Amino acid sequence: MIKLGVVGIRGQAALWAQAASQSPGWRVRYCYHPVRSRHQAGLPFEQTDRLDDLIRTCDTVVIASPTYTHFHYLRALEKRGYPGPLLVEKPIVGSLKQCESLLRTFPKSFLLRVYVAHNWRFYPWVRRMYEILNSPAGRGAISADFQLTHDYGFKPGYLRSWRSQDKHHPVGPAETQGVHLIDLIHYLFGPLDWVGGNTVKRGSAGSAPDTASMFLMTKSQVSCSIRTSYVAPASQYARVVAPGFILTYRDGALLLQKRSHVNPKARSQPPAEQILLRTRPDALLSEPMRHQLKSLSHLLDHKGSNGLISAYQGIANAAVLGGFAQSLERQGPCFLSKMPIYLRTVRHFFPSKKKRRRLS
Numbered sequence: 001m002i003k004l005g006v007v008g009i010r011g012q013a014a015l016w017a018q019a020a021s022q023s024p025g026w027r028v029r030y031c032y033h034p035v036r037s038r039h040q041a042g043l044p045f046e047q048t049d050r051l052d053d054l055i056r057t058c059d060t061v062v063i064a065s066p067t068y069t070h071f072h073y074l075r076a077l078e079k080r081g082y083p084g085p086l087l088v089e090k091p092i093v094g095s096l097k098q099c100e101s102l103l104r105t106f107p108k109s110f111l112l113r114v115y116v117a118h119n120w121r122f123y124p125w126v127r128r129m130y131e132i133l134n135s136p137a138g139r140g141a142i143s144a145d146f147q148l149t150h151d152y153g154f155k156p157g158y159l160r161s162w163r164s165q166d167k168h169h170p171v172g173p174a175e176t177q178g179v180h181l182i183d184l185i186h187y188l189f190g191p192l193d194w195v196g197g198n199t200v201k202r203g204s205a206g207s208a209p210d211t212a213s214m215f216l217m218t219k220s221q222v223s224c225s226i227r228t229s230y231v232a233p234a235s236q237y238a239r240v241v242a243p244g245f246i247l248t249y250r251d252g253a254l255l256l257q258k259r260s261h262v263n264p265k266a267r268s269q270p271p272a273e274q275i276l277l278r279t280r281p282d283a284l285l286s287e288p289m290r291h292q293l294k295s296l297s298h299l300l301d302h303k304g305s306n307g308l309i310s311a312y313q314g315i316a317n318a319a320v321l322g323g324f325a326q327s328l329e330r331q332g333p334c335f336l337s338k339m340p341i342y343l344r345t346v347r348h349f350f351p352s353k354k355k356r357r358r359l360s
Contacts, residue, residue, distance in 0.1 A: 002059050002297055003059050004026055004028050004029060006020075006064055007064060009040055011161075013065065015064075023294070029046065029057050030053050031046070036049045052080070054082075058084065060085050061077065065089075067089075070088055071102070085115065085299050087296060087308075090116055090117055091318040092317075095322060096341060099315050099345075111312070115296075115308040120181070121187055122287070123279070125254040129254065133188055142241045144224045144239065144240045144241070145224070145227075146227070147237040149177075149229040152230045158205055163176065163230070168208075170208065170209075171212060171321065172212045173211065174228060175321055179317055183317045186317065189222045192219065194217050197226075199212045211232075213227050214226040214324055236249070245259065252278055254276045257272070296308070312348040319342040
């Protein structure tokens with residue numbers, strides 16, 4: 001039985017604890033919160049305010065606390081010599097300065113045991129889209145548009161959440177929602193060249209931006225956009241335009257529109273949509289969590305990480321967020337291809353052509 005420790009009690013932490021309780025071979029040993037008065041009565045998991053309880057008794061730990069606390073807990077676990085693998089909710093840290101500190105001051109042996117939870121990477125429709133785009137007929141995408149919204153900004157819990165505070169959430173949903181899609185762009189299209197965009201506050205609650213738009217260009221010249229909001233109806237949407245076909249994900253279905261061979265003199269017609277895959281929207285969160293827990297169990301059994309997202313990939317995604325924050329200050333795009341912290345991390349999972357030849 002694998003004993004899991006969770007840093008956090010509410011929100012994502014509760015979802016991770018629930019996913020572990022539903023996964024064969026897993027047991028939630030502790031949920032941690034440093035303030036005992038914030039512990040909740042009636043939870044089916046033991047709660048503690050001592051981090052050493054997790055270090056002493058847990059095989060692996062998930063850090064699912066607010067983003068601005070991630071660096072603190074990573075440092076605390078590293079200083080205390082925690083020996084097991086760690087899974088950190090996205091983004092791994094909340095600023096470029098913290099990204100730099102991770103690489104400069106943490107032992108490489110520790111970082112190699114840290115993984116980042118990006119649930120979208122493990123959606124079945126994303127894997128199918130990846131297969132198509134990386135097939136001989138699917139290479140050379142033209143553009144990609146992503147939208148991830150929900151109405152959290154209208155709910156009572158939003159005002160009590162750190163997400164509503166500008167001090168802790170300065171780029172708004174770009175941090176908590178947009179980072180999923182940054183990772184997806186890395187996964188589907190490779191490293192980025194530049195990022196820009198804007199944040200706005202459309203709702204009346206809180207002080208943080210509740211809506212963010214990002215525009216990104218990949219090194220392979222795929223033009224991408226990301227739209228996120230806490231004050232729009234819940235939606236998950238993706239659309240990739242490529243020579244000869246369009247892939248669209250909406251309402252739980254992955255659709256393909258493929259150009260048909262017609263008389264070259266005839267008027268072009270929009271191609272019919274073909275359903276490639278249907279998913280259950282209610283399982284979109286729980287299944288990726290259980291998949292990542294299963295990968296952690298393989299890691300503990302010395303069978304490899306099985307596709308878990310490394311700390312270096314997580315730092316690259318967080319560095320893009322840092323570049324986005326810089327673009328807001330400069331009111332112009334931030335060129336990631338000139339950012340040392342981004343270049344250092346993407347090289348770990350996007351080797352150069354020369355290195356790829358050596359590896360082959």
